Amino acid sequence: MKKDLLGIADLSGEEIYRILDTADAMREIGERPIKKVPTLRGKTIVNLFYEPSTRTRTSFEIAEKRLSADTLNIAVASSSVQKGETLADTAMNLEAMAPDMIVLRHACSGACHLLARICRSRIINAGDGMHEHPTQALLDAFTIRQHKQRLAGLKIAIVGDLLHSRVLRSNVLLLTKLGAEVCVCGPPTLVPPGIERLGVRVSIAVDEAVAGADVIMMLRIQQERMRGAFVPSLREYFHVFGMTAERVKRAKPDVIIMHPGPMNRGVEIASDVADGPYSVILEQVANGVAVRMAVLYLLAGGVEEGSHAEAAA
Numbered sequence: 001m002k003k004d005l006l007g008i009a010d011l012s013g014e015e016i017y018r019i020l021d022t023a024d025a026m027r028e029i030g031e032r033p034i035k036k037v038p039t040l041r042g043k044t045i046v047n048l049f050y051e052p053s054t055r056t057r058t059s060f061e062i063a064e065k066r067l068s069a070d071t072l073n074i075a076v077a078s079s080s081v082q083k084g085e086t087l088a089d090t091a092m093n094l095e096a097m098a099p100d101m102i103v104l105r106h107a108c109s110g111a112c113h114l115l116a117r118i119c120r121s122r123i124i125n126a127g128d129g130m131h132e133h134p135t136q137a138l139l140d141a142f143t144i145r146q147h148k149q150r151l152a153g154l155k156i157a158i159v160g161d162l163l164h165s166r167v168l169r170s171n172v173l174l175l176t177k178l179g180a181e182v183c184v185c186g187p188p189t190l191v192p193p194g195i196e197r198l199g200v201r202v203s204i205a206v207d208e209a210v211a212g213a214d215v216i217m218m219l220r221i222q223q224e225r226m227r228g229a230f231v232p233s234l235r236e237y238f239h240v241f242g243m244t245a246e247r248v249k250r251a252k253p254d255v256i257i258m259h260p261g262p263m264n265r266g267v268e269i270a271s272d273v274a275d276g277p278y279s280v281i282l283e284q285v286a287n288g289v290a291v292r293m294a295v296l297y298l299l300a301g302g303v304e305e306g307s308h309a310e311a312a313a
């Protein structure tokens, strides 16, 4: 792998499969009575989150601890960022203490690329603005493969706030790279201009988008990134685009329902769908640990291709 993981755009299909296969080996560590291997002993990893996170931050920390790395969580709210220190200065000061990797979440698209240019440490993108969230797309692909045994040829409908979603961008890049047939669906005000150039079909009719789908991936309405009215009201949004049990019936009988979280219940997804028999939402969360272990391990050097079992020894 390259020095940093900045986005799915930088990964080849072969590298993506390598991460997924390594995550398969990592998953078993989480099922052991003692969930720890010495693989990253002596490595220091800084988790630097400028935006709130429950799943990503926690699963990176668990992944780091399972691999025996020394982990450090920077609480931005109580750091010198509050005194006006820039991202670059913060990173250079952390670098002075010689970490091996920095896991960064930031509200600005491109923040991880900036750090990758100026830092010796390996940078992992844990979500940058509206740009990419590569480990989310990797854990989504891992979860889909677990259920469908393949990605190529699957019909995948991604529904919701497409405009503000870094999860959308990373998933579209990954799924089209691996040969899935992707349809994206949302209100016209929330469809990024030119998205079809990434090789997806665009629909503004949810019933049509989910017809015959193997996978339905719901995206959150990101009110915190909206400046202005993109939808008339949340109640109307749910009526037109919300995933209901009735709409799920249009998909394949073995459809899986995904959501990266956090969910707005009753806005983009009905509670009986989120908690229902087709939902794999909590499996996505569980798989996040194994996938992030795989990313950390491979970035730290990994081993020769074909010997992933060594990582879990």
Ligand code: CP
Binding pocket: 052, 053, 054, 055, 056, 057, 127, 136, 260, 261, 262
């Ligand atoms: N999916 C995701 O990124 O969730 P968090 O914001 O809780 O990390």
